[in-house]
Amino acid sequence: MLPTRQDDFNGHLTQAIADAQQLQSTLNLEYEYLKSSDLKAFQELQARKQHDVQTIQLFDALRNQFCTASGIDREDQNFSQHLPLSQQTMWQQLLDLLAACDKIHRTSDFFMRIKLESINKALDTLELNSPATSTNLYNNLGNTFKANIGRSLYKA
Numbered sequence: 001m002l003p004t005r006q007d008d009f010n011g012h013l014t015q016a017i018a019d020a021q022q023l024q025s026t027l028n029l030e031y032e033y034l035k036s037s038d039l040k041a042f043q044e045l046q047a048r049k050q051h052d053v054q055t056i057q058l059f060d061a062l063r064n065q066f067c068t069a070s071g072i073d074r075e076d077q078n079f080s081q082h083l084p085l086s087q088q089t090m091w092q093q094l095l096d097l098l099a100a101c102d103k104i105h106r107t108s109d110f111f112m113r114i115k116l117e118s119i120n121k122a123l124d125t126l127e128l129n130s131p132a133t134s135t136n137l138y139n140n141l142g143n144t145f146k147a148n149i150g151r152s153l154y155k156a
Helices: 003-035 039-070 085-126 149-155
Strands: 135-138 144-147
Touching (some): 003 085
């Protein structure tokens, strides 16, 4: 590999680590906003999150260019073996940060799905014409029959 190509990649790798740290910070904030149900702050954070993800995607494109110029297979699972030792450490740091980002993102996704599911269940319970909200009533002989209270409220 040419030293300038290595130097260029080193700069890109350093920037990618900073970008991944920024993404991790953004994802942590996103999770905190979800936990506190601060939907306005959560929504405002989405543009920043999208930008952070795009910077990581840009690094991937730069890495692909580096691989092509250096004759390295882009899909090589042992990509770091083609790098000098100092860059191998940085590469592993980047991979660790991206794994942490993935974990935080999955946690937020799971949390959001649980929240949405509980909201949907609450809405189903409040729905007046739902068969799930029908009430068992008893006649004077003690036999049960279903009556939908919501239906009479709806007609009123």
